[in-house]
Amino acid sequence: MSNINRQIQLASRPTGEPGVENFKRVDIPIPELSEGQVLVRHHYLSLDPYMRGRMNDSKSYAQPQPLNEVMIGGTVGEVVASKNTHFAVGDSVVGMGGWQEYQVVDAQQRGVLQKVDTTHVPLSAYLGAVGMPGVTGWYGLVKIIDPKPGETVVVSAASGAVGGAVGQLAKVRGARAVGIAGGAEKCRYVVEELGFDDCIDYKQHQDVRSLSAALKVACPQGIDGYFENVGGMILDAVMLRANPFSRVAMCGMIAGYNGEPIPMTAPQLILVNRMKIEGFIVSEHMAVWPEALKELGTLVATGKLKYRETVAQGLDSAPEAFLGLLKGRNFGKQLVKLI
Template identity: 60%
Template sequence: MSGFPYMNRQYLFDKYPNAVVTSDCFKLQDEVITQIDDGEILVRNHYLSLDPYMRGRMSKAKNYAAAQELNTVMQGGTVGEVVESKHPGFRAGETVLCTGGWQLYFRASPSTENNHIRKIDVSRIPMSVYLGAAGMPGITAWYGLNKILNPKPGETLVVSAASGAVGSVVGQLAKQKGCRVIGIAGGPEKCDYVVEILGFDDCIDYKAYPDTETLSHELKQLAPNGIDAYYENVGGYIMDAVLENLNPFARVAICGLIAGYDGRSIPINNPRAILVSRASITGFIVSDHLDIWPQALAELAEAVANGVLIFKESVSIGLESAPEAFLGLLQGHNFGKQLVKLV
């Protein structure tokens, strides 16, 4: 039995930020969905994922993906329930992972749209985890660690933003591979969590070491034999400090540079360190590697279900909370994966 009409609410991208994103960059509007066409499904989004990459797309500057267009629904990953279907591969009641955006309902054509709609099994883990440890952030961690850093037992690995959705998975997977893992995070609470709950060997509170010299010195104390692999989520002086401590032929994977999401440039101040260490530095975007998603997603979901991969979520309630939650994410206020609960 059809439930039409559906009352949708959505945030549009209303204006480009000058530097720091502000809440007036978004516009809330309502729409009525009265039908879907053959080949389409209608998804009721339950959770919306907020991620740093969204800031990069809120700009006309060259980026790895097309800029978010004005007056369009803000992009974002979601999980939810199919409530209407005219597609033979989906039926009402199924749970899906998709790119439903900042809205309550998502009307999609799975056969034609590049939105990577996937059915997910929520019998063993909560659906929200498919937006975090067993979703895009977890797969990002899995790819950067396994395909770029390829750490070996006994090596020292450092990961920035260690308590976040990506960094927390990187460190746990690296520990399972026998590495010594040092995290970098902001504040004693996050550092305590990284060591005591996630099992990292050490964690540096970068707020206590506010420049390259002091942070580099602390890294030398915790990694006297140098750093073999570095998973970069931040950039800025944190990256400079790590580069100074790299071992010969170290590997660096760059998946994010959140230090520059307020519009500032973030130059590397000592590129000579790259030459001296003969480091390999690889930037990557996980959406370029969709072939590994099924394997990574299955492994991560199994690890969460078995309790060997720990996750933490920051959840804001209601679609209307999304802009402020996103601004907080860019300022490092979240603790773990930032989500918006829509149901």
């Protein structure tokens, strides 16, 4: 075992689009464990769109990522040393270890580190379909959209870790699932592998009118629920097809992450269609996680919830992989493999 921990820190805040120069690698010694602490060796890091928001120094629902500190992020790994009676060497664990190879965890605090069972669910899935992205999709779909059988649910970024879960969970509930994704290959995957009823390639549509016309074809009964990961033109187009009493779960607006204006063109449709639009952050709803993880874990273990992973190799690949994620270059859940 190495006694050096390599980590990626935020070196500077981006102005507009971020680049690799905003990150730096730092090597630091691994300290001795104190009583109650656990040393975790990370197998995978999770890369997620929310991290882009943390890079800005602006008011948001979370504190900004501090400069010159390890980048925040979910991790799975194994316990390699332990001074805590609840964790043994070899245990598989999920936590918020950040962009680094090792983490010393004060495991006495409840909830900072969770043991997970890898008998039926692969370790990496605890960062995706059976982790934060899966629960995010579950919360927006189940607690905000709450689809009835026969209703139509649309989700943007449908081939991603969150979007893929949304559509498949909607299908389980008897709803029609329609995805929006970038490119023919992703759309084919969404329909053929994930089992959505249809998927629209937004890159084929230059304006709201064109995308809205495609939505009309894909959603002949209109749209009852929309899970928003993108914003901008896509939200405008969906609102033009929204049914009375439709629900929008607002999870992310990646179209505006670099400060681009993303106005909602016709908010009067909220009134005309008596819509409900609700923003949420899944970490503020911890009470539903056990219920959500139980369903997600069962569906993955039985092969009924499918997902894809894009895996970058080695810590140093994390910044490039993250920038690619922001441009939609990944396919499914973006991970960094460290061992």
